[in-house]
Amino acid sequence: MAPTIEDVTGGNKLDDLLLKDFTSMFRSGYVRAGKGSGSQKGFILPAYYKKFAERISKMEVREDDVWVVSYPKTGTTWSQEMVWLIANELNFDEAKSVILPERFPFLEHSPLFCYDEFLKERPDFPLPDFVRDSVKYVDEFKTQRFIKTHLPWPLLPDQIHTKKPKVIYVARNPKDTCVSYFHHCQLMEGYNGSFQDFCELFLGDNLNFSPFWEHVKSFWDHRDEKNILFLTYEDMKKDLASVIREVVSFLGKEALNPDDMASLCTHLSFESMKNNKSTNYEFAIEVNRAANLIERNGSFLRQGKVGGWKSAMGPELCDKFDQWVEKNQSETGINVWKTI
Ligand code: A3P
Numbered sequence: 001m002a003p004t005i006e007d008v009t010g011g012n013k014l015d016d017l018l019l020k021d022f023t024s025m026f027r028s029g030y031v032r033a034g035k036g037s038g039s040q041k042g043f044i045l046p047a048y049y050k051k052f053a054e055r056i057s058k059m060e061v062r063e064d065d066v067w068v069v070s071y072p073k074t075g076t077t078w079s080q081e082m083v084w085l086i087a088n089e090l091n092f093d094e095a096k097s098v099i100l101p102e103r104f105p106f107l108e109h110s111p112l113f114c115y116d117e118f119l120k121e122r123p124d125f126p127l128p129d130f131v132r133d134s135v136k137y138v139d140e141f142k143t144q145r146f147i148k149t150h151l152p153w154p155l156l157p158d159q160i161h162t163k164k165p166k167v168i169y170v171a172r173n174p175k176d177t178c179v180s181y182f183h184h185c186q187l188m189e190g191y192n193g194s195f196q197d198f199c200e201l202f203l204g205d206n207l208n209f210s211p212f213w214e215h216v217k218s219f220w221d222h223r224d225e226k227n228i229l230f231l232t233y234e235d236m237k238k239d240l241a242s243v244i245r246e247v248v249s250f251l252g253k254e255a256l257n258p259d260d261m262a263s264l265c266t267h268l269s270f271e272s273m274k275n276n277k278s279t280n281y282e283f284a285i286e287v288n289r290a291a292n293l294i295e296r297n298g299s300f301l302r303q304g305k306v307g308g309w310k311s312a313m314g315p316e317l318c319d320k321f322d323q324w325v326e327k328n329q330s331e332t333g334i335n336v337w338k339t340i
Pocket of ligand 1: 070071072073074075076077078176179180181183268269270271273300301302303304305308
């Protein structure tokens with residue numbers, strides 16, 4: 001079923017902020033997209049999504065696909081690297097020599113960023129295929145596919161529900177997610193507004209892939225299905241080895257021996273992934289630099305902490321978040337972040 005899509009046209013405070021504060025040349029407006037009765041307001045997506053919505057809905061899903069799905073900044077990259085290595089017999093050599101987005105493509109990279117203007121100015125820029133048309137890249141992938149997406153359950157391809165590939169959802173507490181998303185949008189998406197405005201957009205469900213709670217709930221409600229695994233960033237931080245064992249069993253792999261487990265945990269450590277060109281998105285930051293989008297320094301792997309929000313939010317903002325979290329936890333039944 002094709003999603004219903006409406007342009008975000010402005011005329012209220014939050015829509016105006018969204019349209020004004022993101023000044024990336026890779027972005028040209030936003031839509032709200034929903035499908036069936038699952039979404040009340042629709043999910044915010046870039047306007048380019050209109051060109052890809054039908055192709056994504058109708059794309060072929062394969063039974064042996066492995067999908068990692070998340071709201072942005074919740075530990076997607078970390079989970080992808082873990083999943084890929086477990087599924088590929090801990091092939092560290094390939095993991096280090098082929099960058100993550102090439103072996104584990106981001107389905108809606110092209111709907112998220114349009115490079116047409118940039119390529120007019122820089123026709124020789126070596127933009128990789130998984131960026132030029134990410135949906136085609138995924139469609140034509142020759143070997144078993146590992147697919148990253150931030151699309152919520154209602155906007156996943158229709159065949160997800162019939163082919164039932166393995167889907168791993170990763171969630172992170174909303175305060176750390178919001179702070180991480182703010183820095184990410186400054187670094188990668190041309191966000192020029194204040195942190196205060198960004199939090200308003202986050203709490204007002206008016207950022208790409210929002211509403212946050214609706215996103216998480218759309219997978220939470222399916223967490224007991226055989227082909228779905230629901231993980232949290234906080235569990236990965238608390239006890240990575242336990243989460244690895246869960247994923248090993250979910251993917252039907254042999255248990256890891258202690259040496260392999262130790263090597264995998266070391267490879268997946270924050271420092272190691274931050275210094276690994278395969279996982280630190282240096283190539284994407286380079287594109288943004290080439291487009292003069294970045295004036296500040298920053299890295300994709302920024303802090304990697306639980307509770308880092310404490311140094312970013314004052315008491316008033318924290319109160320606002322707490323009330324919002326409490327209301328939504330009780331309405332959705334999502335009880336993974338009892339204290340954040
Ligand atoms: P911070 O900005 O809080 O540091 P995503 O991959 O979904 O975009 O999520 C990015 C967040 O996950 C960033 O959070 C990043 O630092 C963190 N992250 C990535 N790899 C990590 C790792 N190996 N250990 C801990 N956190 C990691």
